[in-house]
Amino acid sequence: MKYIALITGASAGIGRAFARQIADSYPSLDEIWVLARRREALKELTRERPGIVFRIFALDLSREEQLESLERKLRKERPCIRLLVNSAGCGKSGPVESQDWRDACRMLDVNCRALTAVTMICLPYLKPGSRLLQVGSGSAFLPQPGFAVYAASKSYVLSFDRALEMELKHRNITVTSVCPGPVDTDFFRMGGITLSPIKKLFLVKPEKVTRKALLDAEAGKSLSICSLSIRMVRLAAKLLPQRLLLELMRAVLL
Ligand SMILES: NC(=O)c1ccc[n+]([C@@H]2O[C@H](COP(=O)([O-])OP(=O)(O)OC[C@H]3O[C@@H](n4cnc5c(N)ncnc54)[C@H](OP(=O)(O)O)[C@@H]3O)[C@@H](O)[C@H]2O)c1
Known part of the structure; x- marks a missing residue:
């Protein structure tokens, strides 16, 4: 049986950091399957680690027929997915009124629909001890x-993960929601987002997020949060009235 890791969004940012770190830390894997739309960026990644067998899947995960091609490939090869990392995602900011509904729906297609589809397509190939890592966000x-x-799409991921974790317990498969604050990647540039000075203060490197996430996943933790600021946000969301927090955020962020 072939043991693999499958990583979406591996052409850039957090997904690429996951791919590099998994390549370095899991020498027993037979192959690492990397998925994203940009084939050239995936090829570049694979050239960095010539000793590792990478498989490149240049797929647009928002398109159903491309998800089906992944499903067919897995059905044919029947590997054991030791690690599944769903990192593909995108974000657009601005008041809802000012946004194009098509952009909003495209975001939901990648952040929610594709993540759900890839997870479900891969589930039959996860075995006892496999780890599922879902890149959510502190905004969840x-x-x-x-x-x-965007924040609503990440709340979806968190809710999906917690329920799925319970469903998979009897198979000894863990689900870890990775919830970083702002990370220093192309995410903001791709979404045309200008990072606020407050958020800039809390930027972390993607490697910090992925290192902690892999340790947390191996420890079977449900959540992986690498920064104090997001821990504080989570605590505040539990303890304080939501209305108060939302008014505060409106004052600071809008
Ligand atoms: N950066 C942050 O501040 C931050 C904070 C919290 C959470 N996150 C989450 O972290 C995850 C990764 O973001 P990042 O910061 O690494 O951003 P990034 O550098 O822009 O990377 C996004 C990745 O998603 C892939 N992707 C986007 N749309 C896709 C599609 N339709 N089909 C296939 N792949 C697609 C991109 O590949 P291609 O363009 O090649 O398709 C790229 O590899 C996202 O889920 C994001 O919401 C980011």
Whole structure:
């Protein structure tokens, strides 16, 4: 049986950091399957680690027929997915009123629909001891004026993960929601987002997020949060009235 890791969003940012770190830390894997739309960026990644067998899947995960091609490939090869990392995602900010609904729906297609589809397509190939890592966001813990659709999409991921974790317990498969604050990747540039000075203060490197996430996943933790600021947000969301927090965020973020 072939043991693999499958990583979406591996052409850039957090997904690419996961791919590099998994390549370095899991020498017993037979192959690492990397997925994203940009084939050239995936090829570049694979050239960095010539000793590792990477398989490149240049797929647009928002397109159903491309998800089906992944399903067919897995059905044919029947590997054991030791690690599944769903990192593909995108974000657009700004008041809902000012956004194009098509952009908002495209974001939901990648952040929610594709993540759900890839997870479900891969489930038959996860075995006892396999780890599922879902890249959510610190914005999952609280609605976010000015980033409403994105934050809601990440709340979906968190809710999905917690329920799935319970469903998979009997198979000894863990689900870890990775919830970083702002990370120093192309995410903001791709979404045309200008990072606020407050958020800039809390930027972390993707490697810090992925290192902790892999340790947390191996420890079977449900959540992986690498920064104090997001821990505080989560605590505040549990302890304080939501209305108060939302008014505060409106004042700071809009
Ligand atoms: N950066 C942050 O501040 C931050 C904070 C919290 C959470 N996150 C989450 O972290 C995850 C990764 O973001 P990042 O910061 O690494 O951003 P990034 O550098 O822009 O990377 C996004 C990745 O998603 C892939 N992707 C986007 N749309 C896709 C599609 N339709 N089909 C296939 N792949 C697609 C991109 O590949 P292609 O363009 O090649 O398709 C790229 O590899 C996202 O889920 C994001 O929401 C980011």
